[in-house]
Amino acid sequence: MASLRPLRTHPLPKTFFTASARSLATVSPTSSSTSKNDTGTAIVLLNMGGPSTIPEVSTFLSRLFADADLIPLGPLQKYLGPLIARRRTPKIEAQYTVIGGGSPIRRWSEIQAQGACKILDLSHPATAPHKPYVAFRYADPITEDTFLAMKRDGVRRAVAFTQYPQYSCSTTGSSLNELWRLAKKYDPEGQIEWSVIDRWPTHPGLVSVVARHVEEKLATYPADRRDNVVLLFSAHSLPMSVVNRGDPYPAEVAATVHAVMEKLGFKNAHRLVWQSQVGPSPWLGAQTxxxxxxxxxxxxxxxxxxxxxxxxxxxxxxxxxDLEIIEETGQEGIKRAESLNGDPEFIQALADIAKSHLEGTQRSSKQMALRCPMCVSARCEAQKNFFATGKHPE
Structure with a gap:
């Protein structure tokens, strides 16, 4: 097991504190970050993660292809997974080398977690101090190391905050399955009380930032061409076996797209497309x-x-x-909108989502308790029951 490094402190974007100050102007001057709860609240950002360095690529791929929730390979998963990972490692190492020697997802996740917690300490002092954690499914900081760090830190209340805005059993479900497994192993007495932010596909903050990024990029086109630019919303695809089981992800992604287009006034034609298909089995299309x-x-x-x-x-x-699709086409009119990254409005949105959750009375959304129509997984049922009640089944 890799040792967990402390959550690194990153400088927040220069515009962050200015934007945050505006949004927090309504907080009472008498508000304090001193909490009635001495141990505070852990805000745990869940994501698949990515290798921060080239030497981490092999381990990352091995973990990824071993996860049947994300990439179902059938009864031969434990044999096919390692084989696929080994074969793909040189190619993926080369790709990470080209983009700077590793994935930036850990850096951005830590910035987002730290920024959201800073806002929460002011906007919701009753549950402060809010402690930022990042738990990746396939890369460091791996979920197990984060869980053990939380135990060492004496965490008593934790919010599992998925960084997949749209729920899928393959992504959020996989992360929660892992948390449930670790809770059984390391915290059978339930010293950590968990709740879950399991989806937020149409949150106004998310929609607003995406729409603004689209408008900013559209502004780089000549005025006479701008309204004729086709918007292609691209999301990670899913195997059709998962879709046909009744996974809610396609519908929730479509809901996000519709909300963004509504914000944009439906001024441009658009389509929802899907990327990152792996292997020969059918995946959700059309491919980007x-x-x-x-x-x-x-x-x-x-x-x-x-x-x-x-x-x-x-x-x-x-x-x-950026490289395989946009650069290789050689067309100057094919561009990409900026990702959310450290956008201050997005970090504010994360804090707002967490604040609403902390003010509520539910451990998760009602949708989370509903299993996929064709789901037969006992693990899924047990995991959902755990996060709904906070208790392991007898």
Whole structure:
């Protein structure tokens, strides 16, 4: 097990404190970050993560292809997973080298966690101090190390805050399955009280930031072409076996797209497309790369790609979209909207989502308790019961 480094302190974006000060202007001057709860509240950002350095790529891929929740490979998963990981490692190492030697997702996640907690200490002092943690599924800080660090820190209340705005059993579900497993192993007495922010696909803050990033990029097109730019919202695809089980992810991604287009006034034509298919089995389409190629052949060369299911840049934006799709087309009219990253308005949105959750009485959304129609997983049922009640089944 890798040792967990303390959550690194990153300088927040220069505009962060100015924007935060405006949004916190309504907080009472008598508010204090002194909490009635001495141990405070852990805000745990959940994500798949990415290798921060090239030597981490192999381990990252091994963990990723071992996870049947994300990439179901059937009864031969324990054999096929390592084989696929080994074969893909050199190619993926080369891709991470090109984008700077590793994924920036850890840096952005830590900035987001720290920024949201700073705001929460002021806007919701009753649950302060708010302690930022990052728990990655396949990269450091791996979820197990984060869980053990929380135990050492004496955490008594924790909010598992998914950084997948749209819920899928393959992403948020996998992260929660892992937390549930670790709670059984390391905290059978339930010393840490968990609640879950399990989805937020149409939160006004998320929608507003994405729409603004789209408008900013549209402004770089000549005025006479601007309204004819086709918007391609790109999200990570899913195997059709997961979709056909009844996974809510496609519908929730579509809800985000509709909310953003509504914010934009439906001024441009748009489509929702899907990226990052792995392996020969059928995946949800149309694929982003095929869509771009098809439109270019039809003469539509003003296209704006919009990452709609990611909270920060990583290999799918920096390499797959920017290099494999946009750069290789050689079309100056094909561009990408900025990712959420350290945008102050987005960090404020994270704090607002957490604040609303802390002020509520529910451990999770009602949607989370509802299993997929074709789900037969006993693990899924047990995990959902745990996060709904806070107790392990007898």
């Amino acid at each position: 790369s095929n869509t771009v190629e098809s439109y270019v052949k039809k003469g539509q060369t003003d296209l704006l790609l919009i990452p709609i299911a990611f909270t920060s840049d990583h290999i799918e934006t920096l390499h797959e979209l």
